[in-house]
Amino acid sequence: MKIEPMIYLIDDDAAIRDALMLLLNLRGLTAEEFSSAELALAKLNRDSRGCVLTDLRMPGMSGLEFLAEINSRELNLPVVLLTAHGDVATTRAALRGGAFDFLEKPIDEDILVDVLTHAISEDARGHQKRLQTETQLARINTLTQRERQVLTLLGRGLQNREIAIELSISPRTVEVYKARMMEKLDCSSIADVVKMSLLLDESSRS
Amino acid sequence: MRARPWLIALYFTMHLALDAVSYVQPVLKLGITPLSPQTGLVLAFLYAYRGNFWWVAAAFLASEIVIRGIPMHFWILPLQVISITAVYQCAAWLLRKKVPIVDVATLSGTLKFIAVASATAIIAGTASVGLYTLASLVPADQFASVLARFWVGDLNGILLLTPLLLRFADTPLLLRAIATRPAAFAGVLLGLLAAFTLVFLVGNPGDLRFFYLFFVPAISAALIWGIPGFLLAALALQISLVVGVQRLSEVAPLVDLQFLMSTLLVTGFALGAVVTERENSARLALQREKQLRDSEANLARASRAATTGELASTLAHELNQPMTALVSYLRASEIMMADGSRNDARLAPTLRKAADEALRASDILRRLRNFYAGRDPQLESLELPPVVEKLESIVMRIDPDLPTLRADRVFIEVILSNLIANALDAIAGRPDPVIEIAARRSEKTVHLSVDDNGCGVSERVRGDLFKAFVTSKSDGLGVGLAVSRSLAEACGGELRLAETSLGGAKFEFVLPIDSEHRESL
Numbered sequence: 001m002k003i004e005p006m007i008y009l010i011d012d013d014a015a016i017r018d019a020l021m022l023l024l025n026l027r028g029l030t031a032e033e034f035s036s037a038e039l040a041l042a043k044l045n046r047d048s049r050g051c052v053l054t055d056l057r058m059p060g061m062s063g064l065e066f067l068a069e070i071n072s073r074e075l076n077l078p079v080v081l082l083t084a085h086g087d088v089a090t091t092r093a094a095l096r097g098g099a100f101d102f103l104e105k106p107i108d109e110d111i112l113v114d115v116l117t118h119a120i121s122e123d124a125r126g127h128q129k130r131l132q133t134e135t136q137l138a139r140i141n142t143l144t145q146r147e148r149q150v151l152t153l154l155g156r157g158l159q160n161r162e163i164a165i166e167l168s169i170s171p172r173t174v175e176v177y178k179a180r181m182m183e184k185l186d187c188s189s190i191a192d193v194v195k196m197s198l199l200l201d202e203s204s205r206s
Numbered sequence: 207m208r209a210r211p212w213l214i215a216l217y218f219t220m221h222l223a224l225d226a227v228s229y230v231q232p233v234l235k236l237g238i239t240p241l242s243p244q245t246g247l248v249l250a251f252l253y254a255y256r257g258n259f260w261w262v263a264a265a266f267l268a269s270e271i272v273i274r275g276i277p278m279h280f281w282i283l284p285l286q287v288i289s290i291t292a293v294y295q296c297a298a299w300l301l302r303k304k305v306p307i308v309d310v311a312t313l314s315g316t317l318k319f320i321a322v323a324s325a326t327a328i329i330a331g332t333a334s335v336g337l338y339t340l341a342s343l344v345p346a347d348q349f350a351s352v353l354a355r356f357w358v359g360d361l362n363g364i365l366l367l368t369p370l371l372l373r374f375a376d377t378p379l380l381l382r383a384i385a386t387r388p389a390a391f392a393g394v395l396l397g398l399l400a401a402f403t404l405v406f407l408v409g410n411p412g413d414l415r416f417f418y419l420f421f422v423p424a425i426s427a428a429l430i431w432g433i434p435g436f437l438l439a440a441l442a443l444q445i446s447l448v449v450g451v452q453r454l455s456e457v458a459p460l461v462d463l464q465f466l467m468s469t470l471l472v473t474g475f476a477l478g479a480v481v482t483e484r485e486n487s488a489r490l491a492l493q494r495e496k497q498l499r500d501s502e503a504n505l506a507r508a509s510r511a512a513t514t515g516e517l518a519s520t521l522a523h524e525l526n527q528p529m530t531a532l533v534s535y536l537r538a539s540e541i542m543m544a545d546g547s548r549n550d551a552r553l554a555p556t557l558r559k560a561a562d563e564a565l566r567a568s569d570i571l572r573r574l575r576n577f578y579a580g581r582d583p584q585l586e587s588l589e590l591p592p593v594v595e596k597l598e599s600i601v602m603r604i605d606p607d608l609p610t611l612r613a614d615r616v617f618i619e620v621i622l623s624n625l626i627a628n629a630l631d632a633i634a635g636r637p638d639p640v641i642e643i644a645a646r647r648s649e650k651t652v653h654l655s656v657d658d659n660g661c662g663v664s665e666r667v668r669g670d671l672f673k674a675f676v677t678s679k680s681d682g683l684g685v686g687l688a689v690s691r692s693l694a695e696a697c698g699g700e701l702r703l704a705e706t707s708l709g710g711a712k713f714e715f716v717l718p719i720d721s722e723h724r725e726s727l
Contacts, residue, residue, distance in 0.1 A: 013527050015563055019534035022556060026541045057523060084526035105526040106533040 005050035005120045007031035010040045010066070011082070012058040020053075027113050037061035037069075044075055049127060051100065051119035053112075056083040056090065064090075067097045076126060078119040082107065133199065139185050140200055147181040148200075150174060154190070155197025214258070217251050218265050220244075225269040228359075230452055230460055232274075238335070238352055240461035241448060242359040244269070245294070246367025249326070252298035253307065253372060263291040282341045289333040297326040307372045311433060311486060316479035320365065320472055327360035328353075358464045365471045366444055370437045380434045390430050397423030398442055406450040417466045421473070428474045432482030436474040443467070521570070528567040535560035587612065600626070603644040608652060609719050617693040618654075618717075621701065624690045625656040625713045632660025632710050640708055652717045660710035663703065671703060687713075 007024060009031050011017050017033045024031045030050075034040040037054065038061055044052075052070070056063035063081050070079055078100035083090060094102050100122065101115045143151065146167070153163045160178070164171040187193050224244040232239050248262055266287040300322055301307065309315025335353045338344040344352050384391045401419035408416075420443055428436035447467065451460045535556050542550045587610055626641065633639035642657045663671060671687055687701070694701035699717040706712035 013531070015531035015559065015566070016527060016534070018559065019531040019538065019563075022552065023534045023538045023541075026538050026545075082530075084523035084530075105530040107530060109534065109537045 003047060003049045004030060005124065006048065007050055007116055007120075008034065008040055008044065008048070008052045008054075008077075010034045010037055010052065010054035010058070010063075012036060012055065016055075023109060024113075024116075027109075029113070029116060037063070037066035041066070041069060041073075044070075044077065046075060048075065048077060049123060051078040051080060051116060051123055053080045053082065053116065056081050056094070064093060064097060067094065067099055071098055076123070076130065078123050080115055080119055136185070136196065136199055137203055140196065140203075142184055143181060146177050147184070150177045151181055151185075151193065151197050151200065154178070154193050155201070213255070214261050217247070217261070218268070220247055221265040222269045222272060226273050228363075228448060229273055230448060238356045238359070240355050240359045240464040241362060241444070242356075243363040243367050243444075245327070245330075245360045245363035246365070247363075247371065248291075248294050249298055249301075249323075249364050250368045250371035252294055253301055253368070256298070256302075259291060259295055262294065263287050266290060282337055282343075286334050286337050289337070290330045293326060293330040293333060297322060307369065310369050310373070311479065311482045313476065313479045313483060316433070316475050319369070320475060323364040323368070324357075324361055326364065327357045330360060331356035355461050358461065358468055362444070362464055362467055362471060365468075365475065366437065366440055369433065370441065373434065380431060380438065383431055383435070387430065390426070394423040394427045394430075394439055397426065398439065398446065402446050402450065417463065420466075421470055424470055424474050425477060428478035429481055431478075432485055433475065433478035434482075436478040440467075440471055440474060443470075524570050525567055528563040528570070532560050532563035532567065535563065600641040600643055603642060603646070605646045608645055608647055611652060611717060611719065613697045613699075613717060614693075617697050618715075621690040621693050621715055622654065622656070624687070625715070628687075628713070629656050629658040629660060629710070632662070633658050636660060642708060647719070650719055652719060654715040654717065655704060655712055657704075657706055657708050657712035658710035659708040662706070662709070663711045668703075690715075 007029055009017060009020055009024070011020070011033075012035055014035070017035070021031055021033050031053075032043075034043070037058060040052070040054070041061075052066075054063045054066055061069070063083075067079050067081070070077060079098075080101045080103060081094050081099050082103050082105055084105045091102050100119045103112060103115060140148070140151075146169075149167060150163060153166060158166065160171050160174045164174045167174070182188075182193060185193070185196050187196060221244050224247055225242070228239055228241045228243050230239055230241065244265075248265075252258065252262060267283065270283060270287070301319070305315055305318045305322060307319075310319045331353050335344060335349060335356055338352075339346055339349050398420070401416065401423065404416040404419055424436060424439045424443060427439035444467065447460070447463055451463065539553055539556050539560065542553045542556070589608075589610065622643075626643070629641045633641060636659065638659075640659045642655075644653070644655045644657070646653050691701045694715055694717075697717060699715060701713065701715050704712040704714040
């Protein structure tokens, strides 16, 4: 199922929401508006695709608090912050908090569209990558104990003979495991195998 | 600190000169005169520049030889010179440690200084006269009287010159002080002259009754100008005594005069110290008061600057909101028009909305101008109902017998519109919104209040409600309550959070009733 990318617009100022919705609409972008960060959070989930465009200064949850919440929920959505007074401290806090970009009001429409398009494609790329990783991890999960050991040792740069000694099996058997493992993981080269083992390392570390 | 060469030369010259002019009526040609101003110079020099022991000893030796010639008893001279210099060195050390010269402005410091001076003179005298006696230059039976002569000479020298030299910095101050009281100065001068005439020209030689007349001008100087003034008067007196004794009535025993002089010096010192002490504490109190005022002013300036900065930031935000919407509406309109589909039904409303946003921005600017113009309150006779009723909507409870006020109309409007804007925000979305604007009078005040049944004031902001720009509402002045409170105070009134009777928040603006009108009512 393919989900349409969406711009989640959060601003407590009704006029700004109205104007930006119209403008984005005219520029061919789909957007949804929220009058507060809390309302937006209630709607967003891990399947939400696109990006968030939020005001920094709002009653209730501020833009920075919203950003932190997005990160802690691992929603993986790029967040573009809007501010009326871009002081250095706030900008730094926003970028350190993982904001995708930081725009000053009033906004130049071309820059806005440019930034939002970038954010959306960045989100799509990230999403794609996450999907790929997930598939690969799922494949790794189908490996048997031995196949997994062979994968790990190959990843460390060991030769078949060394793996055989390490696992106390014959080099011939190693060959068999290796062939089965590569088939399951859809790897065509040793380079692919090394990438897979890195992925396995990463996922077991996290 | 070692003295510079030119200072040492100056000291040397002064030492010799002072010894020369005061070499009056010596005992047995031994340099024991009833006046030794050079001792005051020596003590001041050693006090200010430590480590000049040998220069001082050399000066003593040189003046002895230059003024009195190489004596028969030359072997005793180095011993005497070194012992006297040592005594003065010790005295200077003691003063530095225990009685810094700046203390010779308080009574206790002055008395200590007199004690040190007196002890120094007596020890130096005992050493000197003792040596002379041992060398049989002074008959043993005259030891006491010669010592007394030595003592009084050294003591007067120290009392007169040491503080004067060390506190030379006081002189410009003193000259100014004299200039402000020329009559007193003339009086003191005349008094000195009169006493001088009586003592030396009219009175019989040896008749010291008139000496007490010198007390009048000297003590007056002490009372008027404190220690520095007294010292100058005493110096003038001392010079006139020496001149008088030398030129006019040689038979007058200077030593007797010098004892009287000591009495006068001690008395004048003590009185001068009391006066100086009082003056200093008064000046100190004034200084403290000024410092306090300055720091208060600085604080006010700093807090004003901080408030201004915060105001600027808040207003930038407030202004950028409508600007953002305005720019976006206009760009949208542009796109719609460029699209060729000229009959886009959204175009007209979008342009209207753009205009609304422009008005919103100018409205904020207008309110900003009202606040920032910082205009003085324009007091005028003011009927409250029209002002209050202007803000239509809403429930009003206005006492029929409101008194006429003297207040700034715009200030009150701004405060009320801020409060009402807040109330409107608070009740937004309520099914049964109520805002009650009330105006009622009490004995000395008029209470204007805005009450609502909105969301109320959260505990979090309650404490700082009026202080900073705690809320971040996007409409309204944005600096709302802080500005309102300062405007209320500018009108002589007060703005406070009151007990709500509707369940939301109630703000009360209390204005004093114009006293003239109150009396006439």
